Amino acid sequence: MASAVADLAAAGVASPRVDAEVLAAHVLGIPRGRLLLVDSLRPEELSRFTALVAERVKRIPLQHLLGTAAFRHLELQVGDGVFVPRPETELLAGWAIEHTRPGATVVDLCSGSGAIALAVADEAGPGRVVAVERSPAALAWLRRNAEPYPAVEVLPGDVTDPGLLAGLRGRVDVVLCNPPYVPDGTAVPPEVAEHDPAEAVFGGPDGLEVVRPVIALAAALLRPGGVVGIEHDDVHGEAVPELLRADGRFTAVTAHDDLTGRPRYATARRT
Template sequence: MSDTAPGGVVARLRAAGCVFAEEEAALLTGAAAGPAELDAMVGRRAAGLPLEHVVGWAAFSGLRIEVGPGVFVPRRRTEFLVERAVALARPGAVCVDLCCGSGAAGAVLLDTVPGAEVHASDIDPGAVRWARRNVEPRGGRVYEGDLFAPLPPGLRGRIEVLVANVPYVPSGDVALLPTEAREHEPLVALDGGADGLAVLRRVAAGAAGWLAPGGHLLVETSGHQADRAVAAVTAHGLTARTLTDEERHATALVATRP
């Protein structure tokens, strides 16, 4: 049997430890232009590259988000955060996707909220390149820089929905992440400092000055960090609550400027 026949592809993926070998084989076969490309793609996947990096896209909230080597792959649990953002965004809302990575949140806001004005930023140049492919064709803008620094000054006091999918893995736990994340996604998108909340604290410190009155900051966190995350944002004058989705193992913090 050929290595690129359906059974051969499944066998190679299974031998490499891919738990969902049949599903992955179907995606790879559908993405490849021919047997030679399929063989190369299966080789990359068997070597440990994230499936999404190999096929060039990630499924997220009904969209195909373009991704590739060196960018954080949007997680299914983050769909919960973005769904909450969409629910809070009125038509024409001014929205920001901070720590945007591939721009998945911004892309969903643009596709879902009528007339939304969406800006996105990330400190990682590689992420910005991918975000521009996902956000700017939909009418948004993407900036490179640290948190709020690259955003247009005219957004101060006008942001109605601020999504910040900050890194929140404690530095000491990064080594415990799956190999795909540790070796193929940027550390800056994973490492949240000593207790995992370092970047969140910086976002919280600046958020009140950028949010419109009644505007919302939405951040993904973990269940065991939730109480400390709430304390981090309320220390800067925001009211806060947490929401959970057990099916997706997701915890979202929603903070509001009074």
């Protein structure tokens, strides 16, 4: 274990001990907390563990090696072609769950793996969740993850299309979106640069190219009193709330920080 941690640290992995322990637990098929009870690995287990560590040293995402990403109470299947959900997005999902009444209609735009949509379906008891995704590769993962949730409808679509979801105009209770929002040219870790789809990460020169049409679409979809929540880059703590105010169809615009105190998402209510 010590040599694995050292190799991961030398490769620039941010959490080398955690990653090594997670990979060891994965190989053994046990919870990470039970590793203290393990004295040694059998030869075949050690070989598999060593191979996984070598892949992680290459900065292949931990979640790709595991085949799943943890998100709130979910284990989502992820891999090439879909954005790996991040822990900070659990905050937006939690806000959404708190604001989704039983039987509500929810729309999750730029759904990716389905993390937000499925967390809401899993915890809030909505009547209908529409998960919209443009990328064919991401759609395959989204459909796979959504299979156990009959309330979730997966829809191919581009959130910049003003005609998207025309049949739901004025009928939606909650609109959510974790769009591509990193400004073009921003340096990102190898796990992101080489494995997350660029179209799910970068949002144009200022990072807001997708956020702007999402705000307009949310205003059209929401019923009066319905709510919207949009995740954004930490440089957008003022810009996204201002875009919501400037639209003119929202009230109660609120900026929210993540657990590190960085701006992370904005919410508003339809007038």
